Amino acid sequence: MSRTPRTRLRVALTATSLLTATALLPSPAHAEPVADYAITLDPAAKGAAIADTMYGVFFEDINRAADGGLYAELVQNRSFEYSTADNAAYTPLTSWTVDGTAEVADDAGRLNERNRTYLKLGAGSSVTNAGYNTGIRVEQGKRYDFSVWARAGSGTTLTVGLKDAAGPLATARQVAAKGDWRKYTASFTATRTSNRGRFTVAATAATALDMVSLFPRDTYKHQPGGLRKDLAEKIEALRPGFVRFPGGCLVNTGSMADYSAASGYQRKRAYQWKDTVGPVEERATNANFWGYNQSYGLGYYEYFRFAEDIGAMPLPVVPALVTGCGQNKAVDDEALLKRHIQDTLDLIEFANGPATSTWGKVRARMGHPKPFGLTHLEVGNEENLPREFYARFEKFRAAIEAEHPDITVISNSGPDDSGTVFDTAWQLNREGGVDMVDEHYYNSPQWFLQNNDRYDSYDRQGPKVFLGEYASQGNAWKNGLAEAAYMTGLERNADVVKLASYAPLLANEDYVQWRPDLIWFNNRASWNSANYEVQKLFMTNTGDRVVPSTATTTPAVSGPITGAVGLSTWATSAAYDDVKVTSADGATLLSDDFSGDAAQWTHRGAGAWTVRDGQYLQTDEAAENTLVTAGDPAWKNYDLHVKATKKSGKEGFLVAFGVKDTGNYYWWNLGGWNNTQSAVERAVDGGKSTLLSKAGSIETGRAYDIDIKVRGRQVTLYLDGQEWGSFTDDKPAEPFRQVVTEDTRTGDLIVKVVNAQDTAARTAIDLGGARTASRARVTTLAADPDAVNTETDTPVTPVTSTFSGVAPRFSYTFPANSVTFLRIKQR
Structure with missing residues (x-):
């Protein structure tokens, strides 16, 4: 069921503006715009059961996410196993610095068959680890546990310590080591807090080291x-x-x-x-x-x-x-x-x-x-x-x-x-x-x-x-x-x-x-x-079950697909020629055979474009999204013709239409996904979604004729004169969504409402005869659409409150750009 909401002021008109416009703040002189909606529950109807495992x-x-992340080890490359076979920039001493003499070994003297590489540290030498990010993080007063596997001669002493550029971060520990491979341990209490710590192991005599490790004592559930x-x-x-x-x-x-x-x-x-x-x-x-x-x-x-x-x-x-x-x-x-x-x-x-x-x-x-x-x-x-x-x-x-x-x-x-x-x-x-x-x-x-x-x-x-x-x-x-x-x-x-x-x-x-x-x-x-x-x-x-409910919707407002045209590549070198755009009545909007220069085109992305031998050539096969555009963003109802040839690289070509800017466009991605499939993708504010896709690849050196017919919101695509596919992009981006569930343990109805627009949603809620308390516990998330949480600023944070106006039929205004949960106790 749907109806047109009444408004005090203007309701946002486009799907894009529903997502990106900034909410108008209420003030004495300027009332916040409000759209009217309705939600009706049917508690007697059967709704889907929701398992406890629904979300994970x-x-x-x-x-x-693991090493340097959830796994609490503070030493990077602790067993000297980094290798150029894994990453061209790696060596077994990546993240380590040697003072004195040291040799990486992979021989029969190793710790075991799976931990194959180890370090032979010379007498009087040391090795220091830089950890992850800016260094090893330690906090004053907290304990840290060291361990190492070592093979050393009798009388060898290992000195282990923590420091940063300002000096020691803990009292150094000395460990006596001797004999064949054996695990040695020690612990530290940090005397200062630092994000830039370095961990050092020094040996008085020639020593073999492996599995050099440092863990915070205070791990999750204190598990070593x-x-x-x-x-x-x-x-x-x-x-x-x-x-x-x-x-x-x-x-x-x-x-x-x-x-x-x-x-x-x-x-x-x-x-x-x-x-x-x-x-x-x-x-x-x-x-x-x-x-x-x-x-x-x-x-x-x-x-x-x-x-x-x-x-x-x-x-x-x-x-x-x-x-x-x-x-x-x-x-x-x-x-x-x-x-x-x-x-x-x-x-x-x-x-x-x-x-x-x-x-x-x-x-x-x-x-x-x-x-x-x-x-x-x-x-x-x-x-x-x-x-x-x-x-x-x-x-x-x-x-x-x-x-x-x-x-x-x-x-x-x-x-x-x-x-x-x-x-x-x-x-x-x-x-x-x-x-x-x-x-x-x-x-x-x-x-x-x-x-x-x-x-x-x-x-x-x-x-x-x-x-x-x-x-x-x-x-x-x-x-x-x-x-x-x-x-x-x-x-x-x-x-x-x-x-x-x-x-x-x-x-x-x-x-x-x-x-x-x-x-x-x-x-x-x-x-x-x-x-x-x-x-x-x-x-x-x-909740444990869905309580069936219905809601009114926002009226869909749409017009024809409009925008300029574009050419691009992705990890590929390709040449384009004979670009022509004609209106539905046959008028020529753009024609370019590249017999001269590329003055009609604007380079908006990466890559290296040049006119050569009557073609527009992108030569950098490592560059991604090399978009160039031409034409008027107001163009609609047109036909685009392009001749395209792949020269080298991993993929095929990208032919764009409906181009508003670098973040808003459509393109036909031919030979994408490592030249395994082709698809039409739509980008909105930089985020892409696939509208149509098929398996297939593009041949190197072969010229392809590409034609795209745009009529209203319908698009038909032709490859070498044969229809490849078509789609109609007319699905509304509904900003007002809701669902109601019941928590059988507490008896709560949980009314969940998303209002993803810059207009508040004044909503008539009919509980369908459910008998409830008059108060609801409310949790609200609301922020500017472009707000991003960071280490130092978290604008998107839940706010809890109480609403006392619950009745069999009541009204609640959901803020602009918000997610709101009302937990209502049933009698």
Whole structure:
């Protein structure tokens, strides 16, 4: 049901302005604009049940989320295992400085077969570690625990100390060392606070060192060698229902082979759980897909234990032997596939087996005799080869269900919210009767406002949905608002969407490979993003069932797609020619055969553009988004023709239309995603979403004729004279969304309202006959749409209050750009 809201003043007219305009502040001389809405509950109707595990967190070691992040180790490259094989800038002494003589060794004298590299420190020499970020963080009065594995001659003394440029940070400790490899320990109390500490180990005689470690004593739950307290507590405060781990792209990228002499101690391997358990000094190290080294000090045992500590369901992900994240290769090795299937069965035994079983005994020796109670396990992650993936997935599932029929085995649908891969994967999952399918997507705030109804039409009898990774593209409040609006749709469809987790979880501000992220940190502090505050509000006020309700909507206002045209590339060199734009009545708006210069074009992005041999050529194949534009932003109803030729590089071409500016445009991305698919993407305020996609690649050296026909809000695309596809972009970005749930333990009705516009929403609420108290507990998140939480400023912070005007029918005005939860006690 919908109606036009009455307004005291002007209501914002466009979807873009609904997201970005600044709220008008109330004042005696200028009343705040208000739009009228209505929400009607039907408490007697049956709504979807919501499981306690509905919302969770997804942990992947990206943005230094593990080493230098959640894993509290303060020493970087503690076992001298960094290697140029992992990162061209790395050596075994990365993050270390030697004073005197030292030699890195990889020989039979090593600590063990998996911890292969160690340091031979000369007599009277020392080695100093710089830690992460600006250095090692210590706080005055707090304790820090040192350990090292050493091999030394009789009479050797190790002197260990903490210092910064201003001097010592703790009293140095001396440790007597002698004999073969042995672990030595000491502890410090910091005498000063510093963010720039350095940790030094000196030896009086020639000594072999490995696993040089320094941990704060005050870890999460005081566990030795444990987790960084502030980060773990921020995750715990969300009260997540599950923890998905360890990735992500870590799971299905790199070699799937063993870490053994038989395979040459391969690095750059997929994350395999057996590498990450047992004593930390015996765990393998590995290259991380995101460009750095990972120690595996935070491994499968620690993930299971953390999930248990915060009361969350563990949800591990194992590789399916189809690589993803741009690699897109199916491993064709039956023996290796059987080994990975057996590894997965062994993982279930590690989690659930008795302490007397082979892998349950490993768990027990690590300190947890009691099983962890694993119930869900995911096979694969974002595979772009759906048929190859599903053939392997079926073998995993059959083996797991034969031995563990109580385990839910989760499949996936690729990396996007739609397209050929998505459709094929879902078809295979439906036909195969899969229990649950993991969906991933990262889209613009506009997309999230437009697609609140995404799961309304899903088959109620088909596979359930695990929304394992999602986020709008940014950490501003407008992103949090859009995600909150979308989450009302997730809850409304809780009979289909059984699990959901924002991603990624953590980001060290000095080591960022991906943004946005939920929690930000450095070596001294951590802070909640605006998105975190939204997630926390929903996760701590979920409820147990949906109370059906309806609401009025905002009138959709739209016109034709308007904008200039553009050309771009992404990690590719390409040439363009014969660009022509004509109006619907045949008038020429733009014509350029590049027989002269490129005066009609404005260079807006990166790259190196030049006119050469009658073509407009972009020559920098490393540059991303090299956009050049021409024409009038007011153009509408036109035809665009371009001839394009790929010269070299990883992808194809990008032909833009409807260009407003560098953050607002459409483009046809031909040969994107490492030349594996083509798609039409829409960018709104810099955040992109996919409107149409198909598999396919672009050939190097071949000239393609590209034609784009824009009529109103409908677009038809032609490749070499054949229609490639069409779409109509007319879905409204509704800024007013709501859902109502009931908390059966407290009896509360929880009315959740998102008002993602610069106009307050005066709302008539009809409780549908429910008998309630007259007071409601209110939690409100409201801020400027562009507000971003930082280490020193958190404008997006929840405010609690009490509302005393609850009645069977009452009115409440929801502030502009706000998320509001009303908890109303039922009698």
